[in-house]
Amino acid sequence: MDRFKYRVVKQIFSGGDQTFVLCSTYENSSPAVDFRTVNQAHYTNLINxxxxxxxxxxxxxxxxxxxxxxxxxxxxxxxxxxxxxxxxxxxxxxxxxxxxxxxxxxxxxxxxxxxxxxxxxxxxxxxxxxxxxxxxxxxxxxxxxxxxxxxxxxxxxxxxxxxxxxxxxxxxxxxxxxxxxxxxxxxxxxxxxxxxxxxxxxxxxxxxxxxxxxxxxxxxxxxxxxxxxxxxxxxxxxxxxxxxxxxxxxxxxxxxxYIPEISSLVDIQEDYLMWFLHQAGMDAVTLCAYPFIFDAQAKTKMLQTDAELQMQVAVNGANLQNVFMLLTLEPLLARSPFLVLHVRRNHLVGDALRELSIHSDIDLKKPLKVIFDGEEAVDAGGVTKEFFLLLLKELLNPIYGMFTYYQDSHLLWFSDTCFVERNWFHLIGITCGLAIYNSTVVDLHFPLALYKKLLNVKPGLEDLKELSPTEGRSLQELLDYPGEDVEETFCLNFTICRESYGVIKQKKLIPGGDKVAVRKDNRLVLSLGC
Structure with a gap:
């Protein structure tokens, strides 16, 4: 045998779907690498x-x-x-x-x-x-x-x-x-x-x-x-x-x-204006681009600034159009720089619906002025606040059945039974928006679940506890019950009962819920429906 025709294996590498062998000729061979001894120089140094x-x-x-x-x-x-x-x-x-x-x-x-x-x-x-x-x-x-x-x-x-x-x-x-x-x-x-x-x-x-x-x-x-x-x-x-x-x-x-100190370190109004200009292409770093760091005080100031800015834009637009109309000799088409609502006290809801329905979205961004028919008071802010107070009080009247008031939590939620058209809810939405836009506080006590729904966040059991503490605690006790005899102990099915103007009505939580008993293996469905 001619030993010089053969090669000597030096190292073998294996891993995944590949294998490599390092060889040398017999005459130039050196001992194969012995992995039984560890050479620390070939390893990463540890910090300990x-x-x-x-x-x-x-x-x-x-x-x-x-x-x-x-x-x-x-x-x-x-x-x-x-x-x-x-x-x-x-x-x-x-x-x-x-x-x-x-x-x-x-x-x-x-x-x-x-x-x-x-x-x-x-x-x-x-x-x-x-x-x-x-x-x-x-x-x-x-x-x-x-x-x-x-x-x-x-x-x-x-x-x-x-x-x-x-x-x-x-x-x-x-x-x-x-x-x-x-x-x-x-x-x-x-x-x-x-x-x-x-x-x-x-x-x-x-x-x-x-x-x-x-x-x-x-x-x-x-x-x-x-x-x-x-x-x-x-x-x-x-x-x-x-x-x-x-x-x-x-x-x-x-x-x-939240970074509460921001309100004292940064001019929120100026920062918002810079952010507004940045949207139009101006290069600037603004905190308003990161609203999640703003607490309630800073966000309130930011919303007020936005409202003032958009009001000014709407007013300037109306004034510019009026100048154009005067130049074209069509003064009858001139537009008011304000959103003016004419309402009667004894027909407040109907008049408000009529007035708001004839105005465009741009008009709704103008500063609000309210005129009660037959009254000469100039609206310097007080008449507007009274308008919101009376209108919301009327809309929340139980005779319309729009909302249910929960005595335990003093909160409102949408009623199962309603006697008015859907556009009334739209009116409430516009009214709340106008109130915030015109820096007026409205007395509407909704639970956090409403704002979660606006953000497409699913409410949970904690939200039910906030709205109706008694029902929330009862459901929690049912979910926490350790025994196997849930059906015998609680005697419940997948229905709830609601009183509406003296009449008790049963509502099914799932299809055929009146025939499905709540058991240990299906009770979790109740919490998923919160």
Whole structure:
């Protein structure tokens, strides 16, 4: 046998649907790689208590450039951080995917907390420098795989990100890196945030809310305006990204995103006008583009500004048309710059329906003036308020059957039995809109469920408890009943009874509900119908 005709296997790589073999000629052969012995030089360095202890000793004994560079090289490596906090429980890290990060954030948190102690000050300084100069600026917009995405969960645990001294060098650059991510990696991060515990998610929200406040308070200190624009845009866009995730998973209540201090730091009226101009193509950063951070006070001011602006546009349009009519010698076609309603006190609803039906949507945006026939009072605001008060009082009169008043909660809801035409409900909608538009408070106590329906959000059992506490508690007791004998204990079927003007009426909750008993295996249907 001629041994020189053969090749010697050096290494074998197998994975997926491919296998590779590295060979060498016999005369140039060297021993095959022995994987029974581990060469640490070929593996990613881990950052843990043991490594920290070694670094601390090296830096105290040999605080030279070579030692520092070695430490910085590891600290600047996203791969080292990504591999250092794997979830060891039932080998969870082997299941890393777009849904599972495979990381133990608690161990990350513990390590960072240890590093904050004074004895580790030299290492903490190197971490800070590594993050600022290398790690965060070099984060890729397209990580090679999902495991490389773990760094985006690790970095927010670094306590110095929450220190305002490092907002510009750490916190905001991290937001920019996250926003640079391509579509697919960005979706992976959204999924991981969805799986995160509410405490972690809340910390992220508060971190960037505080960053926004810091930037607003120090706005005048930025010598280059474009820097302020870029920084606050990054913080606001990251909050918007978190807000969209929260809409899906409900980690926190919607008001967790409110920044109440905005009303005192920003001229809401000016900001809204800038936002309005931005819609027309003007380049500007406005907080009104992120309304989820506004509390009730700020949103009220924004709505008032919008109403004033649209009123002015409607008035200017009417005045311009009147000038044109005068020039064309057709003064009879001139239009009032106000929305003027002529009504009689004893025919208030009918007159209001007639008057509002003849006006266009543009007319409804004009400032409102009300004239009661036979009265000479000039409407300086008081007559309008009286009009809304009397009209709504009339519309809510039980003789029309439009609404049901719930004594327990003092709230209103739409009645099952109604004796008026549907356009009356439309009138109530227009009336409420006009009242808000003209800065008039109306006394209509609807539950939160109404506003959920306006936003296409399905109401739940908690909304029933708000509207009718007794019914809500009863249904909750039925759902929580632990026994198997639900049918025998409660003796219920899928119907409800409603009293309407002294007559008890039965309403089926499902087809044939009067013949279907409520049992343990089907009682959940009741809560789904809330």
């Amino acid at each position: 208590d043991e490594t920290i202890a070694i670094w601390r000793q090296k830096l105290s004994e040999h605080n030279n450039a070579n030692t520092i560079n070695g430490v910085v090289q590891i600290l600047s490596s996203a791969a080292c951080w990504n591999g250092s906090f794997l979830e060891k429980k039932i080998d969870e890290h082997f299941k890393t995917s777009s849904k599972i990060p495979g990381i133990d954030l608690n161990s990350t948190r513990v390590l960072f907390e240890k590093l904050m102690h004074s004895q580790h000050s030299m290492i903490l300084e190197q971490i800070l420098n590594s993050f600022e100069s290398c790690l965060i600026p070099q984060l890729s917009s397209s990580p090679p795989d999902v495991e490389a995405m773990r760094i985006y969960l690790i970095l927010p645990e670094f306590p110095l990100l929450q220190d305002s001294k490092y907002y510009i060098t750490l916190t905001i650059p991290l937001a920019m890196a996250i926003l640079r991510l391509d579509i697919n990696p960005s979706k992976v991060l959204d999924n991981w945030w969805s799986q995160a515990c509410p405490k972690y998610f809340t910390k992220l929200i508060n971190l960037y809310k505080d960053a926004v406040l810091y930037l607003l308070r120090g706005r005048k200190t930025f010598l280059i305006p474009v820097l302020f624009k870029n920084y606050i845009t990054a913080a606001l866009k990251l909050l918007k990204k978190l807000y969209k995730v929260n809409l899906r998973v409900k980690h926190v209540e919607y008001d967790a995103f």
